Amino acid sequence: MPDPSAQSLAATPASAKQAAARARCDAMVHHARAQIMALGVDRFSVNEVLRLAGGSKATLAKYFGDRTGLIAAAIHAEAETTIATLDLDSAAIRTLPLAEALRRALLGVLRFYLTPGALALYRAVISAASANPAGAQAFYAHGHQVIVQALAALLEARKPDGVHPDLDCARAADTLLHAIRAGLYEQVLIGLVETADDPTVTAHVDSALALFLPGLTAAQKA
Template sequence: MSYPTAMADPPVTAKQRAAQERCDAMVRHARTQIMAVGVDRFSVNEVLRLAGGSKATLAKYFGDRNGLIAAAIREEALCAMAGLNLDGDQARAEPLDNALARALSGVLRFYLTPGSLALYRAVISAATGSNGAAEAFYLHGHRVIVAAIAALMESRKPHEVRTDLDSADVADQLLHAIRAGAYEQALIGLDATVDDAAIAARITATLSLVLPSIGTARSA
């Protein structure tokens, strides 16, 4: 007796492969430029020159300038979170307090890179305009990081985290909390010393306030 077989995905054509490579190149060059100069000075024409694309390609795959900015910011955030390996074997084996400390330390280091600081400054300066850069930064940057931290907490229910906890809301609050102090000073251009000790102190202070309320406490 024969059984129907599942339909295989159609093979990728050379044209489709070339289009994907062109899109990837556009996002890659957009990421590099945004992290170097921010979104207010972001030039689509420069991206197209380096990637070899056209405005028709941009419109087809990204919609407009803001669509490309959103794709670039999302890729930057995803790469930053992937580097922390929050859903890997190490994270699963760690107690929640250690996993959160490692994750938030990595996020704060990412926030403190010159490119991230420049991007955030540019987004804030453009937030009153209508170019959509602020929305792209929030939805495709900040919310991606929130989702990764929230997923880490969700994976610890019910043993280490209260089942009624709104993980996304707590993750959002954690990200705002770790930006207090030295990060804020660095953001506005003050001569703030943000070394590993300062990062560790900020993370420890934040978790000492948050962990007891979510159903666990830092180990001694």
């Protein structure tokens, strides 16, 4: 599969033709993101994206490979936007105590997971996973894993001051993200409850952190 971010185009285009191609790819990703978050991947239409972006199937094939490649690029961009909003690498986050930095990050992630668009996307991916495993893989690699990597980097930056030096940060981040999705998120996802108010979301994150922080910190070092 081609690079989902279409990075084969230079960051600084050397010609008007490259600049036009970059703009066209950006437009395709933009409209793909909007459609996926509104409708989910099962109702995603490449033809509609091409109509709105003014692109062609040849452009799609060159820079994204196929429908799944464009979906991967759109999900990747959505995840990166979420990470940027959380500002996990900012000086403000770095100077916070570990518990508060993680709390801020996880609250932002869970609030994003609970947005109507993110819920619709996850439902569509799960319902179509058996018929479209490539789409499910794209969702996992370019959505969930992007957030895992950002959270793992936050933990890694706290070694050895605050985080145990032997901690597998990627595994810990993955487990922590699954923990905040357990229970509350699952109930909203399958429709047992319509939505979750902010105090409930905050209490859920605080509960998960209370369980996980002792295993993350350097205090357990012998």
